[in-house]
Amino acid sequence: MSGVEIRGTLVIDGERCKGCELCIPACPPAVLRMSEARNGSGYAYPELLPGCTGCGACLMVCPDFCFEVYRYDEPIVLEGGTP
Amino acid sequence: MSDDLRVIQTDSPPAEGACRTQGFGSPLQLSEEHDLCPGCGEPVALRAILDAVETLDLAQRAIGVVGIGCYTALTSLIDLDLIQALHGRAPSVATGAKRMRPDSLLFTLQGDGDMVNEGLQEVIHAAARGENVTCILLNNGVFGETGGHMTATTVLGQRTKNSLEGRDAAYHGHPILIADLLSRLGGAGYVARASVHDAPGVARARRYLERAFESQMKGEGFSFVEILTMCPTGWFVPTAEGPGYLDDVLAPIHQLGELKRDGALVEPD
Numbered sequence: 351m352s353g354v355e356i357r358g359t360l361v362i363d364g365e366r367c368k369g370c371e372l373c374i375p376a377c378p379p380a381v382l383r384m385s386e387a388r389n390g391s392g393y394a395y396p397e398l399l400p401g402c403t404g405c406g407a408c409l410m411v412c413p414d415f416c417f418e419v420y421r422y423d424e425p426i427v428l429e430g431g432t433p
Numbered sequence: 434m435s436d437d438l439r440v441i442q443t444d445s446p447p448a449e450g451a452c453r454t455q456g457f458g459s460p461l462q463l464s465e466e467h468d469l470c471p472g473c474g475e476p477v478a479l480r481a482i483l484d485a486v487e488t489l490d491l492a493q494r495a496i497g498v499v500g501i502g503c504y505t506a507l508t509s510l511i512d513l514d515l516i517q518a519l520h521g522r523a524p525s526v527a528t529g530a531k532r533m534r535p536d537s538l539l540f541t542l543q544g545d546g547d548m549v550n551e552g553l554q555e556v557i558h559a560a561a562r563g564e565n566v567t568c569i570l571l572n573n574g575v576f577g578e579t580g581g582h583m584t585a586t587t588v589l590g591q592r593t594k595n596s597l598e599g600r601d602a603a604y605h606g607h608p609i610l611i612a613d614l615l616s617r618l619g620g621a622g623y624v625a626r627a628s629v630h631d632a633p634g635v636a637r638a639r640r641y642l643e644r645a646f647e648s649q650m651k652g653e654g655f656s657f658v659e660i661l662t663m664c665p666t667g668w669f670v671p672t673a674e675g676p677g678y679l680d681d682v683l684a685p686i687h688q689l690g691e692l693k694r695d696g697a698l699v700e701p702d
Contacts, residue, residue: 358451358454359441359443359447359451360443361443361444361445361446362443362444363457363465366465366466368470368471368472369471369672370471370472370665370672370673371472371672371673372472372672372673372675372676374673375631375673375676376631376632393471397440397441397443398440398441398443399439399440399441400439400441402441404454406454406455407632409455410477410480410635410636411477411629411631411632411635411676412477413469413471413472413473413474413475413476413477414465414467414471414476415457415458415462415465415476415480416457417455417457418446418453418455418456418457419453419454419455420446420447420451420452420453420454421451421452421454422447422450422451423450423451423452424450
């Protein structure tokens with residue numbers, strides 16, 4: 351079973367999110383999905399699955415400034431199948 | 434492994450071995466909190482503008498002139514000198530400020546209702562005079578702030594509060610393609626139209642804004658960047674369908690790309 355390479359990660363401010371879902375199709379590796387849970391304002395917010403490349407496309411399209419992007423010095427390989 | 438167990442912790446930054454490449458907002462933002470609707474394109478465009486100013490290291494010389502519209506609420510986020518203009522009059526205010534402070538970077542921030550309805554003559558005369566300012570138009574085809582009615586740039590067939598069956602040329606007239614119009618004026622040095630409906634579009638908007646600002650700092654005359662923005666509330670579409678609607682309905686009429694560069698018309702591909 352091959353691992354998932356993780357080159358970057360995010361800090362997501364779920365409380366500020368208004369649930370517009372613009373980040374979901376914007377993510378090139380398609381590792382964002384909307385949460386089942388709701389934030390304090392009643393909106394679903396994005397969750398990150400393994401496979402982030404740290405490209406920052408989510409941050410570029412987010413109207414509510416919910417993303418902060420980090421890039422790992424060395425990629426992390428997570429065992430456990432493809433995303 | 435179930436999907437729920439694979440969700441990555443994103444409440445706090447990684448402890449070590451990673452560097453932050455981009456923050457929540459632009460470094461020229463005072464805050465990230467605003468009250469615009471979900472799925473709005475205007476905060477995305479604002480970030481592109483601030484990023485362009487930051488990239489060119491012009492923050493200390495930048496003066497923005499802001500019109501009236503939803504984006505006016507974003508002025509409390511901006512860490513630049515700003516002047517609030519009357520509805521549609523931003524190009525004239527910018528003209529005065531630029532003539533008094535020729536070393537500054539002067540840009541206006543206007544919506545389509547502000548620029549193309551209320552103040553159409555202001556922007557046309559500023560362009561024809563070749564005023565050395567950059568006018569930025571956030572075009573979504575609706576008067577968002579005052580309830581979502583039709584503007585002069587609303588495309589044929591577009592639904593708004595007072596064109597519920599879609600804009601009809603026989604009844605409502607035709608849209609004004611302002612960037613195309615301004616590009617024909619001799620005083621305009623740089624004219625481009627971008628959008629913020631996807632990440633490559635935002636990157637392109639940033640690039641055009643940087644070129645417009647550079648054109649102004651080189652004294653090439655009037656520069657203009659139109660940015661198509663999403664307004665899912667005014668378009669009556671779900672937020673997630675806003676970018677697709679922009680691409681399918683607005684972009685074929687308000688065609689994206691550079692129209693004029695270095696004072697010469699750019700031929701379409």
